[in-house]
Amino acid sequence: MAKFTLRxxxxxxxxxxxxxxxxxxxxxxxxxNKALNIALKREDSIDVHSKNKDIVAHSYFVYTNxxxxxxxRLIENKRGNSRFLTEVQQADYLLIIDESxxxxxxxxxxxxxxxxxxxxxxxxxxxxxxxKQNLMLTA
Numbered sequence: 060m061a062k063f064t065l066r067x068x069x070x071x072x073x074x075x076x077x078x079x080x081x082x083x084x085x086x087x088x089x090x091x092n093k094a095l096n097i098a099l100k101r102e103d104s105i106d107v108h109s110k111n112k113d114i115v116a117h118s119y120f121v122y123t124n125x126x127x128x129x130x131x132r133l134i135e136n137k138r139g140n141s142r143f144l145t146e147v148q149q150a151d152y153l154l155i156i157d158e159s160x161x162x163x164x165x166x167x168x169x170x171x172x173x174x175x176x177x178x179x180x181x182x183x184x185x186x187x188x189x190x191k192q193n194l195m196l197t198a
Contacts, residue, residue, distance in 0.1 A: 072158040075183040076168060077136070077150030082176035084118040084135050087152055090177075091133060094170040097122045099133055107141050115141035130157045146189055149179065 080087050088099050104116035120133040132155040136143045144153065154171070156162055164182065171180040 073185060074156040074158060074162060074164055075185050076154040076156070076171065077147050077179075077181050077183050078152040078154060078171060078177055079149055079179040080151050080174075080176045081178060084120075084133075084152070087174075087176060088120045088133055090174045091154070091171065092122075094174055095131075095167060097124070097131055099131060105134065105143070107138075107143055109141055113141070115139065117141070117143050127159065127161045128157075129159050129161060131155070144188060147183060150181075150183075153183075 078087065082090070085101075088101070091097070092099050099120040099122045102119045102121050105119050107115050107117055109115065115138050117138050118135040122131040123129070124131075134143050134153045134155065136147060136150045136153045142148070144150075147153070156164075156167070168180055168182060171177055
């Protein structure tokens, strides 16, 4: 009898920006809102379970543009010793943007880099992440 293997190719239709910043989450959120002319709002935190059974709440902000069918999500990547995406050590925050033709990634990245509290902003290749399934928690 023939043996069949079922594989799922998960798609991650997002742009991901890592942000290293010297400010609290609400301040970075306000600065990004102002720079990108959006309205991120705080949602329930996302709980991350660590290896030693601790649960750490990472702050989470969302903005949805219904006209463009576009969603922005800002997640606190670092909270104490906890990381939302462990392989992105240098990012304090992660900005997830739905993939769309109306998104100008170069322009968005440039505007984020101009924010005074932002020390570093960089695009992250989602395909190279081991824990990319964590991004589905924010969908």
